[in-house]
Each structure stands twice: as C-alpha cells, then as structure tokens.
Amino acid sequence: MRIISKAAITKFAQEHSDALEALMHWYLVTKRAQWKNLADVRKDFPHADLVGIFTVFNVGGNRYRLVAVIKYRWQIVYVRHVLTHREYDKEKWKP
DSSP: OEEEOHHHHHHHHHHOGGGHHHHHHHHHHHHHOOOOSHHHHHHHOTTOEEETTEEEEEETTTTEEEEEEEEGGGTEEEEEEEEEHHHHHTTTTOO
16 A cells, blocks of 8 residues: 555654554555455454544554545555544544
C-alpha cells in the first residue's frame, strides 16, 4: 500500500512520543500490505472498523485512533487524522 501522508503520523508522534512505536508499527505493516477489502485489513488489524468512508484503526493499545481512507483499487491509504481517544470521541473529525 502507498501511504499518504506519513507527515501526519510524524507530526502526531512529535506531540505524543509514546505513540511513535505503535504508529511506526502500523505504518510498516500497512506499507507491506496488499489489501483488497476490509476483511484483508482485519487480518493485520483485527479491530479496524469502517465508519462511513473511513477506516478507523486502534493504535497503541486503544489509546490512539488513526483515521484513513483506503482506496483498495489503487492500493493507497490516505491518513486523514491521527487522534487521541478523547479527540476521536468528540467526533469533530467527521465530515
């Protein structure tokens, strides 16, 4: 998968250093993946959920959420938000 954008992950990890290892794990697994659908995603990340057009990943022992749009046909993952659990629960990230 091609991931756009790693910068969002890096920026979040600068502010939340304890998230770096978990986010880098997500990044490396995702980069090597060849997902065709949500079932494939869940083989790597069993707690990934579809919320509207977004796929939401629990990261760092459920402390953080990575919100992405996955274009399976083009093998692209667009990282839209990286949030703390509290920020995610406020739902300001939803369109």
